[in-house]
Amino acid sequence: MKPMNSPAELHRRIECWVREHGAAVRGYLLGNVRRHDIADDLLQEVFRKAFSAGENYTEQGSARSYLLRIADRLLCDRFRKASPEINVGEASWQVIEPLIEDSEPDLETIAAESRQALMQALDQLSPDQRRVLLLRYYSDMSFAQVAEAMDCPLNTVLSHCRRGLQGLRKILSSDSP
């Protein structure tokens, strides 16, 4: 439990967190919102909040779990405020999120297939199932900690996990790319 007081130390800590955990937090956000632009906005907000709370931050668990908790709260706030979202098809998705121009055609094809498989898998899951499975994947939180983060009973979390895993087994185990 070492409080951070120096602004320079705080800046270094945030930069370190961005490099170490930025991709993981982005993956968690992307799995829940399914759009790169929204995920990037939320990712910035996560680190901004981490910076704002920097002086009050005390190391109780891993930094990644701390960041993922912030991300999860931001997602909850966003889902409360946001209007219903529409799932778009692959063609519309290409318009919204075009592939990197320098990539080769083969890589583009693989990326498109991976993306399609990912979207199918995410479609199989309810929002709560996604939260449980992705919190487990990206952080080292136990089920009890996940339940605390989600503010729901442990049995509910376990139920979400079980059903989510069963849904994924149907989709991904059979035709994974």
Place this chain on the structure above:
Amino acid sequence: MNHSNPNDQAHLDNATRHGESSDSETAELQDGWLTLGRLLDQEAARGFNADDLIAQLHVSEIAPAKQPLEQPAPVRRRSTVPSRYAYAMVFSGSAALLLAVLTLSWWIGGVQPAAVQIAGDEQRASVSADTSALAWDDDLDLQMQEASLSLAKARDGLAPLDASYSALRSRLLEFEQELENGSL
């Protein structure tokens, strides 16, 4: 299906961890979960640049020390509120336009402004001359005097009638008195 026991939790714990699973059923569940995570990792890694994110965070608020300490130079913008100079210009422009229209109308009507001015002076002179010629109207006095005289004459003509009326009235009063007394 909200039941939970330690074995169930341990089973799910094994199925959602990064490592070898003990049995085939757990491995099957774990495989789907890991595949989802790998796909998500690939998707998240695409377009993610830690340096860009750090730079964006620095620009926004993380690095206030890198912000310039002095006040930034004010940006010059076109004001949407008209200034007093603009109001003066509009007023003088409209006045000039009005004068031009009046002058044109005078020229088109064949009357020059100078002639109008002269005519105005002459008119004022004639009016002042008329006021100096004005005097007391004696005819009205004479008429009033004549009217009063004729009224007096009429009253004089009525005076004998008035006297006879008085005599008649006194007679009637006497007659009435006699009737009351029974002396008639």
